Amino acid sequence: NAGVTQTPKFRVLKTGQSMTLLCAQDMNHEYMYWYRQDPGMGLRLIHYSVGEGTTAKGEVPDGYNVSRLKKQNFLLGLESAAPSQTSVYFCASSIDRGAPSSYNEQFFGPGTRLTVL
């Protein structure tokens, strides 16, 4: 099993460009998450999904959109990239234990390092 994979690993964008980050998991997990990690800020939740066809906002959703058309995939989109979105993005997945919580062991991908010039 590959676990959680993320595509691409690195990307450089110019301000105003758009892109989509792909997350895939092969563990049949119900829940999937997108985080961003910035120096001194820890991990901040952008959006999450509790099942195919559902999405919800996290702590820092502005400037991002997500889609979960298939259970195994969770896409994060930047419609018009800004320098403030320069960050490392992590995707994670977990099984359904009743509600998204610290009870759900999350499995993380290797991350995508995004730079917006």
Added chain:
Amino acid sequence: LAKTTQPISMDSYEGQEVNITCSHNNIATNDYITWYQQFPSQGPRFIIQGYKTKVTNEVASLFIPADRKSSTLSLPRVSLSDTAVYYCLVGVWNQGGKLIFGQGTELSVKP
């Protein structure tokens, strides 16, 4: 949602026991306490989880006092490879809420 507080950084030497304490004063009755480890350029990985008293696995121990307002991650006999950031995670969130990892504790193990 329970807010967690951890030391920003800690130093240790190889072979020592390291204890990292996390405060979560407003932990809810149903909340579990979960710890993650993150190496540079990698995603976090789960290391241990508990609800009360003591939990031990092959990597670490987790001590939780009766009032559950704090927890202590204990790493026995650390090695250089234990140098990482350790996050304490507590809480449940519904749509629009937040599950906050916080800044974590950066542990540096020296030879």
